[in-house]
Amino acid sequence: MIRIHQHSQTVDALNAQGCLLCEQAEFSQALATFDQAIALDSRHCTVWSNRGNALCGLGRYADALAAYDKAVALNPQYHQAWFNRGRLLAEMGAYGNAIESYHRAIALEADPRYLHAKEDIWLKGQLVATV
Numbered sequence: 001m002i003r004i005h006q007h008s009q010t011v012d013a014l015n016a017q018g019c020l021l022c023e024q025a026e027f028s029q030a031l032a033t034f035d036q037a038i039a040l041d042s043r044h045c046t047v048w049s050n051r052g053n054a055l056c057g058l059g060r061y062a063d064a065l066a067a068y069d070k071a072v073a074l075n076p077q078y079h080q081a082w083f084n085r086g087r088l089l090a091e092m093g094a095y096g097n098a099i100e101s102y103h104r105a106i107a108l109e110a111d112p113r114y115l116h117a118k119e120d121i122w123l124k125g126q127l128v129a130t131v
Contacts, residue, residue: 011041018050027057045075049084056088064088072104079108083117090121 014037021030034051037044052067065088071081086101098121105114 011037011044011047014040015044015047015050018047018054022050022053022057025057027054030054031058043074045071045078045081048074049078049081052081052084052088056091061088061092065092077108079105079111079114082108083111083114086121087117090117095121 014033018030018033018037021027021033031051031054034047034054037047038051041047048067048071052064052071055061055064055067065085068081068085068088071078072085075081082101082105086098086105089095089098089101102114102117102121105111
């Protein structure tokens, strides 16, 4: 039982290290760190979502979307992955899909930034539709 706990701490430590690297815009190193964590536990939805963030930082949007999709497949209740997915889809101009992801995030967690993002994407979608 102790080994499992130590293993979990290692995955969590790698995840935290990867997040710090992302904050420092060291996206390649962050991606490698998240990949190490995934090699230890491929079912850790938070690591998959954070891997998506690193991939976004590298401009690898299709890979980032796949990482967010993996995160929500592992845990459909993980609101942060739904939010990240929505943010990426909005960046890609897929406003309808972005709003759908934001709806999922809001249904799971009433975070005010989710509501703001949803309204912003709706407005952008309306502007695009009128052009």
